[in-house]
Amino acid sequence: MAVRARRTQSTKVLTPDPLLPALTWVGARTPAESTRTRTWAERYVRRLFATDVAVVAGVTFLSYATLVWLDRIPTASFGSYATLSAAIAVVWVVTLSLVRSRDARFVGIGLEEYRMVVTATCVVFGSTAVAALLFQVVIPRSYFVVALPVGIVAICASRHLNRRWLAAQRIKGAYLSRVVVVGEPADVRYVIGQILKKPGAVEYSVVGAILPPGSPDTHVMARGTSIPVVGYTDTIPSVVPRVDANAVIIAGQVDGGSDFIRHLGWQLETTSTELVLAPGLTNIAGPRIHWRPVDGLPLMHVELPQYSGTKHVVKRCMDVILSSIALVLIAPVLLVCAILIRRDSEGGAFFRQQRVGRDGSLFTMIKLRTMSADAEARRAELLHLNEGVGPLFKLSVDPRVTGIGAVLRRYSLDELPQFWNVLMGDMSLVGPRPPLPSEVSTYDSTVQRRLYSKPGITGLWQTTGRSNLDWDESVRLDLYYVENWSITGDVVVLCRTVKQMIRPTGAF
Numbered sequence: 001m002a003v004r005a006r007r008t009q010s011t012k013v014l015t016p017d018p019l020l021p022a023l024t025w026v027g028a029r030t031p032a033e034s035t036r037t038r039t040w041a042e043r044y045v046r047r048l049f050a051t052d053v054a055v056v057a058g059v060t061f062l063s064y065a066t067l068v069w070l071d072r073i074p075t076a077s078f079g080s081y082a083t084l085s086a087a088i089a090v091v092w093v094v095t096l097s098l099v100r101s102r103d104a105r106f107v108g109i110g111l112e113e114y115r116m117v118v119t120a121t122c123v124v125f126g127s128t129a130v131a132a133l134l135f136q137v138v139i140p141r142s143y144f145v146v147a148l149p150v151g152i153v154a155i156c157a158s159r160h161l162n163r164r165w166l167a168a169q170r171i172k173g174a175y176l177s178r179v180v181v182v183g184e185p186a187d188v189r190y191v192i193g194q195i196l197k198k199p200g201a202v203e204y205s206v207v208g209a210i211l212p213p214g215s216p217d218t219h220v221m222a223r224g225t226s227i228p229v230v231g232y233t234d235t236i237p238s239v240v241p242r243v244d245a246n247a248v249i250i251a252g253q254v255d256g257g258s259d260f261i262r263h264l265g266w267q268l269e270t271t272s273t274e275l276v277l278a279p280g281l282t283n284i285a286g287p288r289i290h291w292r293p294v295d296g297l298p299l300m301h302v303e304l305p306q307y308s309g310t311k312h313v314v315k316r317c318m319d320v321i322l323s324s325i326a327l328v329l330i331a332p333v334l335l336v337c338a339i340l341i342r343r344d345s346e347g348g349a350f351f352r353q354q355r356v357g358r359d360g361s362l363f364t365m366i367k368l369r370t371m372s373a374d375a376e377a378r379r380a381e382l383l384h385l386n387e388g389v390g391p392l393f394k395l396s397v398d399p400r401v402t403g404i405g406a407v408l409r410r411y412s413l414d415e416l417p418q419f420w421n422v423l424m425g426d427m428s429l430v431g432p433r434p435p436l437p438s439e440v441s442t443y444d445s446t447v448q449r450r451l452y453s454k455p456g457i458t459g460l461w462q463t464t465g466r467s468n469l470d471w472d473e474s475v476r477l478d479l480y481y482v483e484n485w486s487i488t489g490d491v492v493v494l495c496r497t498v499k500q501m502i503r504p505t506g507a508f
Helices: 031-038 040-069 075-098 112-134 142-171 185-197 233-243 257-271 310-344 380-385 403-410 418-424 447-452 471-484 487-502
Strands: 177-182 204-211 219-222 225-232 247-251 274-278 289-294 297-302 350-356 362-368 428-430 456-458
Touching: 040 075, 040 142, 075 112, 075 142, 112 142, 177 185, 177 225, 177 233, 185 204, 185 219, 185 225, 185 247, 204 219, 204 233, 204 247, 225 233, 233 257, 247 257, 257 274, 310 362, 310 403, 310 418, 310 428, 310 487, 362 418, 418 456, 428 487, 447 471, 456 487
Parallel strands: 177 204, 177 247, 204 225, 247 274, 428 456
Antiparallel strands: 219 225, 289 297, 350 362
């Protein structure tokens, strides 16, 4: 959550301080450079506005052209329908602004931007339909059949392309907000690590850490990067202009609590600096968090996870429909893979293994065979080479993997038969990794929560590193999914999985 201080124009040049040698790493910046950093959001929003106008204009023109060329409307109606198209386009662009789909807090990351685009588009065409009904006006169907679906896809696609452009710019060091992270060393290290996790995905460039007074640390190490300690919590107002920071991130709890944060907000008012709070709710998704102000007291309400109900019925319907379609489409691929497997090594084409499903139920998972027929018998002799952490058994170079098996694993083709498990209801398209009974026997009460949801063919573990993930990170991602999943999130994971199959990483 961000508390935005009142904006005033204030720019200072960084001057080296011999007591803080790490400031050399920060580097001095000119007033012009500082101004460009502070206005990156405005420039990017203007870019989004221009692309939205272009896309909306193109879509409404396409609807109008459909009327003229396909529906063959009378020539006398050309002008009135052209006016209607222009009106829809203007209202569409304005509505995209009214729902704050170009708000700097949402653009560039997360699903909220796309959700607002869809909401705005549906509001425009829903209102058009209602107005037509009230005023007894005939609205050609092309506006609803063409403009509505094409518009949603086109605007979302343009936003995605803009995101990719923005990420590329951020990797180059542009379109970033300079921030300092404040808090205890462990909290600061965690927040910085999350910011550095995906270069280009977030707007922040960490220029320094601020620790409690008396801390002996001069640097904070996070993900192999050394971040200088540029000051202490009692000197934040003087440190911010010196390092030319655009935002101050408070990591976790700090001495002084809410009084410290309130007074810091007042002190930052004159430095044109944002105050950002990073609470400890790291594994709770935004949709589950709601603010409920009561007589000036802002209460944070965290909804309980939902393990049953309407959403799960919709999820099951989606699993049945998509898995049925997938099985029909991939049948030729499975046939070719089966032939190649049989020709490559002795044994059957399919591998069946007992796995643990929802609530601890056992089921037989089907995969294309990628190892030699005696793979399970040879596992014991390879245990001393295990590279996995926790109960996982992993080898980056496994001698049991066949030649064709290595190719199938790299592109996740060996997982395709699991669509049958999805159709039968043992698995879902998206969910936690399906564990072995031997793994489940080692679970503690926390890890057992992975079994509250059906295992999936793919999931956050599949799209965030696969075998490159350590055990703790794999568990964290699975628990996060179980407690925070949504239909929209499942669709995003499925799209990312397709990308992962085309450009695989961490597969062995």
